[in-house]
Amino acid sequence: xxxxxxxxxxxxxxxxxPQGLKRWLYATNHKDIGTMYLVFACVxxxxxxxxxxxxxxxxFQPGLxxxxxxxxxxxxxxxxxxxxxxxxxxxxxxxxxxxxxMQVGAPxxxxxxxxxxxxxxxxxxxxxxxxxxxxxxGAPAGGWTLYPPLSLQAGDSFPLTIFAxxxxxxxxxxxxxxxxxxxxxxxxxxxxxxNMPLFCWTWLITAxxxxxxxPVLAGAxxxxxxxxxxxxxxxxxxxxxxxxMFQHIFxxxxxxxxxxxxLPAFGVVSEIIPTFxxxxxxxxxxMVYATASIAFLSFIVWAHHMFTVGMPLAGQLFFMLxxxxxxxxxxxxxxxxxxxxxxxxxxxETPMLFALAFLFLFTLGGFSGLMLAIVPADxxxxxxxxxxxxxxxxxxxxxxxxxMAGVYYWLPKWSGKMYDxxxxxxxxxxxxxxxxxxxxxxxxxxLAGMPRRIPDYSTQFADWNMVSSIGxxxxxxxxxxxxxxxxxxxxxxxxxPQRPWEGAHGLEWELPTPAPYHSWxxxxxxxxxxxxxxx
Amino acid sequence: xxxAHATDxxxxxxxxxHESPWPIYGSATLFVFMIGLCxxxxxxxxxxxxxxxxxxxxxxxxxxxxxxxxxxxxxxYNMQVDRSFRMGMLWFIFSEVMFFAAFFGALxxxxxxxxxxxxGEGVKIFNSLLLWKDYSAGWPTNGPMALGPRDDGSxxxxxxxxxxxxxxxxxxxxxxxxxxxxxxxxxxxRRILNIFLGVTILLxxxxxxxxxxxxxxxxxxxxxxxxxxxxxSTFFMLTGFHGLHVTLGAIMLLVVWFRTxxxxxxxxRHFGFEAVAxxxxxxxxxxxxxxxxxxxx
Numbered sequence: 001x002x003x004x005x006x007x008x009x010x011x012x013x014x015x016x017x018p019q020g021l022k023r024w025l026y027a028t029n030h031k032d033i034g035t036m037y038l039v040f041a042c043v044x045x046x047x048x049x050x051x052x053x054x055x056x057x058x059x060f061q062p063g064l065x066x067x068x069x070x071x072x073x074x075x076x077x078x079x080x081x082x083x084x085x086x087x088x089x090x091x092x093x094x095x096x097x098x099x100x101x102m103q104v105g106a107p108x109x110x111x112x113x114x115x116x117x118x119x120x121x122x123x124x125x126x127x128x129x130x131x132x133x134x135x136x137x138g139a140p141a142g143g144w145t146l147y148p149p150l151s152l153q154a155g156d157s158f159p160l161t162i163f164a165x166x167x168x169x170x171x172x173x174x175x176x177x178x179x180x181x182x183x184x185x186x187x188x189x190x191x192x193x194x195n196m197p198l199f200c201w202t203w204l205i206t207a208x209x210x211x212x213x214x215p216v217l218a219g220a221x222x223x224x225x226x227x228x229x230x231x232x233x234x235x236x237x238x239x240x241x242x243x244x245m246f247q248h249i250f251x252x253x254x255x256x257x258x259x260x261x262x263l264p265a266f267g268v269v270s271e272i273i274p275t276f277x278x279x280x281x282x283x284x285x286x287m288v289y290a291t292a293s294i295a296f297l298s299f300i301v302w303a304h305h306m307f308t309v310g311m312p313l314a315g316q317l318f319f320m321l322x323x324x325x326x327x328x329x330x331x332x333x334x335x336x337x338x339x340x341x342x343x344x345x346x347x348x349e350t351p352m353l354f355a356l357a358f359l360f361l362f363t364l365g366g367f368s369g370l371m372l373a374i375v376p377a378d379x380x381x382x383x384x385x386x387x388x389x390x391x392x393x394x395x396x397x398x399x400x401x402x403x404m405a406g407v408y409y410w411l412p413k414w415s416g417k418m419y420d421x422x423x424x425x426x427x428x429x430x431x432x433x434x435x436x437x438x439x440x441x442x443x444x445x446x447l448a449g450m451p452r453r454i455p456d457y458s459t460q461f462a463d464w465n466m467v468s469s470i471g472x473x474x475x476x477x478x479x480x481x482x483x484x485x486x487x488x489x490x491x492x493x494x495x496x497p498q499r500p501w502e503g504a505h506g507l508e509w510e511l512p513t514p515a516p517y518h519s520w521x522x523x524x525x526x527x528x529x530x531x532x533x534x535x
Numbered sequence: 536x537x538x539a540h541a542t543d544x545x546x547x548x549x550x551x552x553h554e555s556p557w558p559i560y561g562s563a564t565l566f567v568f569m570i571g572l573c574x575x576x577x578x579x580x581x582x583x584x585x586x587x588x589x590x591x592x593x594x595x596x597x598x599x600x601x602x603x604x605x606x607x608x609x610x611x612y613n614m615q616v617d618r619s620f621r622m623g624m625l626w627f628i629f630s631e632v633m634f635f636a637a638f639f640g641a642l643x644x645x646x647x648x649x650x651x652x653x654x655g656e657g658v659k660i661f662n663s664l665l666l667w668k669d670y671s672a673g674w675p676t677n678g679p680m681a682l683g684p685r686d687d688g689s690x691x692x693x694x695x696x697x698x699x700x701x702x703x704x705x706x707x708x709x710x711x712x713x714x715x716x717x718x719x720x721x722x723x724x725r726r727i728l729n730i731f732l733g734v735t736i737l738l739x740x741x742x743x744x745x746x747x748x749x750x751x752x753x754x755x756x757x758x759x760x761x762x763x764x765x766x767x768s769t770f771f772m773l774t775g776f777h778g779l780h781v782t783l784g785a786i787m788l789l790v791v792w793f794r795t796x797x798x799x800x801x802x803x804r805h806f807g808f809e810a811v812a813x814x815x816x817x818x819x820x821x822x823x824x825x826x827x828x829x830x831x832x
Contacts, residue, residue: 028554119558128570159572163573216637219634219636223768233678233762233764238682239764241649242644249637521548
C-alpha cells in the first residue's frame with residue numbers, strides 16, 4: 001500500500017477546500033459538482049414524484065375528483081420532463097462526475113469549468129420549465145413528446161418549454177463532451193480502454209449517444225418554435241410539411257435517449273454484482289461489445305414508437321425486426337450477470353439487493369418491450385397503460401434502482417461513513433414491493449384497453465387502478481427513507497474502511513476513505529492500476 | 536493545492552483551474568437571454584430583457600475566453616490539457632453536425648415522403664382524389680394550399696448557378712486561404728499567416744454579405760419567405776442557421792487574427808487557431824451540402 005500512503009501524505013497537504021457559498025457557485029471540483037448534480041436530481045425526483053402522485057390520486061377512483069383534466073395533462077407532461085431530464089439524467093451525470101475521474105485515475109474531469117457550466121444550466125432550465133405552471137394557459141399538457149399540432153396549441157408556456165429544453169440540451173451535450181474527453185484523455189498510464197470499469201465504458205457510450213442525439217432534439221423543438229411563431233410549415237400538411245415528420249425526428253432522438261437513461265445503469269450493476277458475488281465479472285469484453293451494439297441499434301429502431309401512425313409495410317417490418325434484435329445484446333448482458341453470480345459467494349447488502357431487483361425487473365420491462373415490438377400486437381397495446389407499465393418497469397426498477405444501488409455502493413467511499421444497513425434494506429423492500437404493486441397492475445389495465453394520459457376511465461378499470469395508486473403512495477413515501485438513510489449516514493454514520501466491500505475492485509477503492517478532495521493528483525502507479533483492475 | 540495555483544503551476548501537471556465565476560454567470564446569462572426571448576415572443580414585454588441577455592452573452596464570451604487565453608499565454612496548459620481542448624472541440628463540432636442533420640432530415644423527408652404523399656402517391660391516393668385534387672406534387676413546392684406571402688400562392692426560387700455558385704466559390708476559396716494560413720503558423724511564417732487569415736475573414740464576411748443580399752431579394756422580389764410552405768421553411772432554416780454559423784466563425788477568426796497579430800501562438804501550440812479552423816472547414820462542408828440539396832438538385 002506504499003502508493004496510497006504517499007498519496008495520503010500528498011493529500012493531507014493539499015486537501016483544503018474553498019469555503020462557503022463560492023465553493024458551490026464557482027465550483028471546479030468534480031466531487032463538488034457531482035454532489036450538486038445528485039442533490040439536484042434528488043430534489044427533482046421528489047418534485048416529479050409529487051406530480052406522479054397527483055396523477056395516481058386522480059386515478060384512484062373513476063370520475064373526476066381532484067384536478068381538472070387540463071391540469072392532469074400538464075401533470076403527465078411535466079412529470080415526464082422532470083423525471084427524464086431533471087432526475088435520471090442529472091443523477092447519471094452526477095455519478096459520472098464522482099466516479100469517472102476516480103476510476104480512470106485522473107485528478108479531475110478534463111474540463112472543470114465546462115463541468116460547472118453544465119451543472120448550473122440545469123437549475124435555470126428547470127426554473128424556465130416550472131415557470132410554465134404559472135403562466136396563462138398553464139404548463140405544457142400535450143405530453144413530453146411534444147407532438148404537433150397539439151403541442152403548438154399551448155398557451156404562453158410554449159416558448160418557455162422549448163427554451164428550457166434547449167438549455168437542458170446544451171447542459172447534456174457539454175456534460176457528455178466532458179465525460180468523453182476525460183475517459184479518452186485522462187486515463188492513468190496502464191489503464192487501457194479494455195481495463196476500464198464497465199461504468200466508464202457504459203458512460204462513454206452514453207456520452208456518444210448524448211452528443212449525437214441531443215442536437216437533433218434541439219433541431220426538432222426549434223422547428224416547433226418557428227412553426228408556432230414564424231410561419232414555417234415543417235409540420236403543416238397544407239404547406240407540404242407533415243406532423244408525422246416531427247414524430248420521426250423526435251424519436252430519432254427519443255430512442256437513443258431511453259438508452260441514455262439505461263446504459264449507465266448497466267455499468268453500475270456490472271460493478272455491484274461482481275463485488276457482492278466475490279467473482280470477477282463474467283464476459284467483460286462481451287459486455288463492452290453488447291453495450292456498443294445496443295447503442296448502434298438504438299439509432300435504427302425509432303419508428304417502433306409510432307407503428308400506428310401509418311407507415312409503409314417495409315418500414316414496419318424493418319423497425320420491428322431491428323427492435324427485436326436489441327434483445328440479443330441485452331440477453332448477453334443478462335446472461336453475463338447471472339453467470340457472474342453462478343457459484344459466487346453472494347451476500348445481500350443493500351446495493352446488491354437493488355442490483356438484483358434491477359436484474360429481475362428490468363428484464364421484465366425488456367420482455368414487455370419485446371411484446372410491444374411486434375407490430376400487430378403493438379396495434380393493440382399502443383397508447384395503452386401497457387406501454388406505461390413497460391417503460392416504467394425499465395425506468396423505475398431499471399434506471400432509478402440502479403442509481404440508488406450506485407449511491408448505496410459508493411456512499412461509504414464518498415462520505416467516509418457507512419449507511420444504516422437495516423434502514424437501507426427496509427427502503428429496498430418497501431421500494432420493491434411498492435413499485436410492483438404500482439406498475440404490475442398497469443399491464444392488466446393496458447391489455448384490458450385502458451388508454452394512457454386520461455384523467456377518467458370506465459368503471460371496469462377501477463380495481464387495478466386503486467391497487468396501482470396504493471402502490472404509488474407506498475413507493476413514493478418510502479423514498480423519504482432513502483433521503484433519511486443518506487442524510488443520517490453522512491451526519492453520524494460509522495466510519496467506513498478504505499474498502500468497505502471486500503469483493504470490490506477498481507481504482508476508486510485504492511483511494512483512501514473518504515476520497516480526498518482531488519482524486520489522483522499524481523497518477524496512480526502501474527502497480528496500483530494493475531491491482532485495481534480486475535480484467 | 537499545487538495544481539490550482541496559477542503562479543506555481545508545474546508544467547508537468549494537468550491544470551485544474553481555480554473556482555471560477557464564469558460558468559454560473561454563463562448559465563444566468565443564457566437564462567436571461569431565453570426568458571427575454573420568451574417574453575418577447577409571448578408579447579409580455581418588449582425585446583429589452585432579450586437585449587440585456589445579448590449584452591451579457593457578449594460579456595460572457597469576452598470575459599471567459601480572456602481568462603482562458605491568459606492562462607494559455609502563461610503556459611499553464613500542458614500538452615495533455617491541449618489534447619482535452621482538441622477533443623472537446625471535435626466532439627462539439629460533431630454535435631453541430633447532428634444539429635444540421637435534423638434540418639437536412641426534414642428536407643429529405645419532405646422531398647421524398649411528405650410532398651409526394653400530399654400529391655397522392657401510393658396508398659395516399661385519396662389525397663389527390665378527395666382532398667387536394669389540383670395539387671401536383673413536385674419540388675420546389677409550398678404545399679397543397681400554396682402557403683406564402685403572395686395572394687396567388689406563387690413564389691420563385693434562387694437559381695443555383697447565380698449568386699449561390701459564386702458564394703460556393705468564395706467559401707471554398709476561404710477554406711484554401713485558411714489552410715495556407717494554417718501551414719504558415721506551423722512554419723512560423725507570421726507575415727503569411729496574418730495576410731491569409733485576414734483574407735479568410737474578408738471572404739467570410741463577403742459571403743455573409745452576399746447571403747444577406749440574397750435574402751432581401753428573396754423576401755422582396757421572389758415571394759420566398761419563411762412562411763412560403765415547406766420550401767421556404769427548409770430553405771431559410773438551413774441557410775439561416777448556416778449563415779449564423781459562418782458569422783460566428785468569422786467573428787472567431789477575427790479574434791484569432793487579433794491574437795496572431797499580437798504574437799500569440801507558436802508553431803507547436805496553437806489550439807485556438809486550430810479549433811476555429813476546424814469550425815470553419817465544418818461550415819464549409821455544410822455549405823456544400825446546402826448548395827447541392829437546397830439550391831441545385
